[in-house]
Amino acid sequence: MNESRLLLEVRPSWWHFFWHFVFFWLIIPLIVAIWRRKSLILRLYEDRILIEEGILSKNYIEVFIKDIRSVNVYKSLTQRIFNIGNLMIATAGTIGYELSAAGLPDPIYIKDIIIEQRNKYS
Secondary structure, rough: OOOOOEEEEEEEOOOHHHHHHHHHHHHHHHHHHHHHOOOOEEEEEEEEEEEEEEEOOEEEEEEEEHHHEEEEEEEHHHHHHHHEEEEEEOOOOOOOOOOEEEEEHHHHHHHHHHHHHHHOOO
């Protein structure tokens, strides 16, 4: 099996769960924030992107770099302040977005790495 090198592994930023921490004294939002942050990992390899979702049950979504049609980044005003955002990746085989990850730190940097890798394979 040809193992490619892992370029980047990203979890959602703690700033994505800002309001959960404001109301931490209610304990439930704190537990929800920790659970949701641990349940998403984006791994960027040289030739593919893998999103792993879930803690108890797992969902793996894998997209090869050469199949990527577009990479979009959305940042709300609050996300712009804390330099986090949502990353959405569309492939040639789907109408919508194949991969979507919310609250990632520095999504522009992640997008630039994906575009750089895509240019290597095209």
